[in-house]
Amino acid sequence: MKTAEIAQRYLTFFEKNDHLIVPSASLVSDDPTLLFTVAGMVPMIPYLTGVVPAPHPRIADVQKCIRTNDIEEVGRTARHGTFFQMLGNWSFGDYFKEGAIRYAWELLTSSEADGGLGFDEKDLWVTVYETDDEAEAIWRDIIGLKPERIQRLGRADNYWNTGQPGPGGPDSEIFFDRGPAYGQDGGPAVDDNRFLEIWNLVFMQDFIENIRGKTEFDIVGELPQKNIDTGMGLERVAFLKQGVENMYESDQVRPVLDRAIEISGRPYGEVHEDDVRFRVVADHVRSSLMLLSDGVRPSNEGRGYILRRLMRRTVRSMRLLGVDVPTFPELFSTSRDAMKIAYPVLETDWTALSTAAFAEEETFLRTLAQGSTILDLALDETKKSGQATLAGSEAFLLHDTYGFPIDLTLEVAEEQGLSVDRAAFDALMQEQRIRAKEDARSRKRQLADVSVYRDLRAEGETVFSGYDELETESRVLGLLVDGAPVSSATEGQIAEVVLAETTLYAESGGQVADKGTITGPGFVLDVIDVQRPVPGLVSHTVDVRQGTVSVDAVATTVVDAANRRAARQAHSATHLVHAALRDTLGPTATQAGSLNRAGYMRFDFNWSQALSPETRTEIEDIANRAVQDGLEVTTRVVSLDEAKAAGAMALFGEKYGDVVRMVDIGGPWSRELCAGTHVRTSSEIGIISLVGESSVGASNRRVEALVGADAFRELAAERALVSQLTASLKTPREQLVDKVTDLAAQLKTAEKRIAQFESAQRADRAPGIAKEARAAGAFQLAAHDLGSVESADEVRDVATAVRDVLGAAPAVVAVSGLANGRAIVVVATTEAARGAGVKAGVLAKLAAGVLGGGGGGRDDIAQGGGTDVSALPAAFGAIEQELQRA
Incomplete structure (x- = not known):
């Protein structure tokens, strides 16, 4: 069955x-x-x-x-x-x-x-x-x-x-x-x-x-x-x-397991650990696909982090099964076919879902390649230092910063004859978990117990009349202070107010809550926030500015008209930008989140590549042409099935009932399910100015825009800046870009010449420092303090120049300098010195230890440093003593 x-x-x-x-x-x-x-x-x-x-x-x-x-x-x-x-x-x-x-x-x-x-x-x-x-x-x-x-x-x-x-x-x-x-x-x-x-x-x-x-x-x-x-x-x-x-062997899961077997070429049912990996792949691919279908996208926090972890465990399991190439195109399509009878959305939204999945796999494969390089270097340094164990902190850095799995670190280390300080790694992981749990508990403590709203919700849904009016008279149904019901709240207290009716918009659908006041006989309340703590109920968080508000009191909600007008502009602009994105990029550029408030909007959408300046301009032009056309904005309350049949776009993160509100701008040009507030015609938006475009994940992009008066003020500021530049550079506006580009090129050329001059000056000092070399056992040691320097690069340049002067002799160069209050030491060795067993990395680490710091590097050149500047003579002395023992 x-x-x-x-x-x-x-x-x-x-x-x-x-x-x-x-x-x-x-x-x-x-x-x-x-x-x-x-x-x-x-x-x-x-x-x-x-x-x-x-x-x-x-x-x-x-x-x-x-x-x-x-x-x-x-x-x-x-x-x-x-x-x-x-x-x-x-x-x-x-x-x-x-x-x-x-x-x-x-x-x-x-x-x-x-x-x-x-x-x-x-x-x-x-x-x-x-x-x-x-x-x-x-x-x-x-x-x-x-x-x-x-x-x-x-x-x-x-x-x-x-x-x-x-x-x-x-x-x-x-x-x-x-x-x-x-x-x-x-x-x-x-x-x-x-x-x-x-x-x-x-x-x-x-x-x-x-x-x-x-x-x-x-x-x-x-x-x-x-x-x-x-x-x-x-x-x-x-x-x-x-x-x-x-x-894992049931009909909705087994097809993915079988496909993984085919791709890997390994049998199922013979090696226990391989069987576990096959089942992990089958489970995690299905879970990832279902999360993607509900709008979750891979990221480094929250739900997106869980999804990313599932997908990366899948890649890791396939790698352990001997597969290093991308497999998601085959595995995810197999899971889609197994699940689409129960969840048709997997087929209808396949393009967007697969784009996100495939991009995440490509990103992680690059991460594995990068992490492997970093791990190889860390293991090489561990062996060179004579240690047999990779530090737990190194393993944790790879895991926490680069997403490199600990089991892969253990495997690679074992292949090179090393172990990993797993105890230290686990301790760091436990510290991280404790911090995460404490953070989660902190967030949870801030949440009121929703059961306190039971009696209030039993009186019916809060009526929102704010679409048609900005002010209405209502009644106080309940008050909460610190999450507990109270009969009244007095001046200076922060309270939650639940009303029978309100004109104040509760945050939802990406639109932030209205600003405004609630007034009544003897009290004035400043509205801080408006939310829906449980379905159907609106709660107003307020600062009691004057008087005392009590349960059953008559109260009037007053919306800040200017803020509401700007919020309407931003929300309608969000719909226009969404439509313009789909018009420019195609239907796969679907919404993945939004935020709009007075004067500002941001819009996240499913897309894996950065937008070119030309594409951004095209999107902005399309949206602003819609503004200029004065398109009519209409709203209708219809059944969900009717809205879907009409092609209405559903917004990410929103939950819909059987009856929905559909917002049309220009008829079907923009048609979305939306409970937010909107302008009456698109011309009321004024202007939309795209001010940013960035990545918010492997397969998500974000555009940001200023809207209305805020957009005008931004453009006016840019105009003033351009005017100042044209006057200062005595260049016509249309030639300004070329002029700035030319000045930048001249500056780069000048900086290069200065760098060459400074390098030549440092090279000129090399012969004199080389003449200061003295015997240290079987070697020549040239030790010199440059005093204050701009950077470690200056010290390194001098050290290599002195080494070149010393030529074939078995010699060691130690040059120091002081930058930003810290002593820097660079050690360089000639080929003859290295042939005799002298390693720059060992000497740099030794000197740095005397200076109260750390260091190391290659056998031919290495660097260290510390904060004890007064110990520089002792650091040089330690190098000399080491050479005398060699």
Whole structure:
């Protein structure tokens, strides 16, 4: 039974049982404390907690999930995957334990001919919470499961909670017995490899507080509404129904594994570590493709970093399988073909997705080449210094700065007969993890518990009337100070205000929040920010400037008209630039993020090459012609299907319901789904001036523009600058570029002549310094202090010039200088000296140690330095003593 068929059977079954079927939410979670949707229940949290009313008392879905906390286990077990799909059915105050158990058992054990999954009852076991007599009785007396196949387990296994104060409850898990070949008998309490969990039924009935750990918390009461939250792993059911060993060999994953086998030429099923690598490739390619399809792009932070890590682990695994050439074009297209039945977007958006994937692979292959060069140099220096271990700091630098994998560093070092100080590397990695976790905790502490909005949201959605007016009278529904509900807020306090209606725009769709005030009898509030903490609710963060504001008070929202007008200009300009980009570059230049505020806009788009000045000018011209044409801007509220049929562009990062707002500029010339505020005609924008274009990733570019009055002021400033230059250089404007270019060339020529003159001067000093050479054992030593110098290059030039004068003699040159308060020493050796075993790098390091610093380099020339300038005579003396011992 194919994976897609299992999912369809699941949805069909629950649809027949009065469940509303909802599409999967994005892998990019709405929860600000999560990077991704890590579990099937994440999108349902607002309904489960009662913050937002559920659209139907019964829901079923197939939810896409990404979880990377067990990434090192991928490929090593039958069930660990970074991307997985969770089948879920939900009851919000409707059916409870008996209903959930009946539905699960019926679907699992009904024959395939009757639409079920066809599992044999004798292969199924269940666990229940240790005190849940009710659930055990349902399984035993109503379902008819034999008592010996019902096991009771404790909080660690059969109690669910979010890890935060709030809802929780016992659960009942259903397991499939894979048979004696997979482990010992005795049920899931004995062996969770043989007995594989496939479905978890959570009976959300308790309110918990004082959480001290996974199993340490207090159940303080019952929830007013009991809910059902179930999750069945689609991949687990698929590999069981398909009779294969693990999820990597199921129909949506195995094709990539097979393609990797073909590319590498290595067998599957013979070498354990190779098998793990094949499975890592199959898993990570699919996960990366699904993240790309939800708008994530590789980067060095946040979600983009996770995606980059998955993609680079794939490249690394293929390298360990003996493949050094690009493989993403074949692997990703294979994954697309395996997944497109379930997710058609993979085919429709293939050009943009593949462009991002292929660019990332090319970038990392270059990184590996660069890192290999740096590693080779570090290993060479380690061997030359007589050490057998590469410093952990060197390995960490390669990993942290260049993205060079530690396992590759270990492998290359071993090939050259060296080890790596893994303990030091791991310590540095742990320090980095601690910093990252602390940063994450810091961000999380700044977030209010969204449950405080439950009662406010229960009164209905906040009405936004700001499209048509800038001022409206409303009522204060609630107040929060420091994240806690209060009855009033007084002068000088920072508070959150929730109103029944507002004209102030909440930040979304790339448009920043409105500025303005909220006034009422005896109070004035300055608006700092406007956000939507939960769907449908608008919260205003305010500074209480005057008086006291209380719950139920009459309040009037007043939008800063000038700021709103400039914000409208910028947002409409963003749409025009998007259209101009697609007109110039083609339909693959799709949006990957935006920001617009009064007078400014930036727009990120999928593109892998820098824009030429001519292309930038063309984009700017197209957008400004649209401004000049005075195109009508219209908005319509339509169904999502109608908007898609009309060709409306969806914006990155936005979540859409069944009804959407569609913004047209010039009819279909620019048509996007957008909740932002806009001008009435394009001519109101005034002017768009592109001021920047840059890279924000391997396959993403960013354009920035000033809009309206800000653009005019920027252009006026540039005009004034040009006027000053033409007057100063006495050159007509049209000849200014040539004049500046000519002056720059003259300056470069002059600098070159000066450098040549200074070099000749330094060379002239060489014979005199060479004459100062004295015997040091079997060698001649020419040691000289230049005093203050501009840079180390000056010291190096003199040292090499003196060495040239000394010629064939076995001689060593040591020249010092003082630059920026630091002593510099350069050591140069003649060929005869090197033939006698003298190495410049060793002597430079020795001298630098005396100066309180470090140094080293090649055998023929090396450099060191330190801060103890007074120790220069001693540094020269140390070199002389070393030569006398040689």
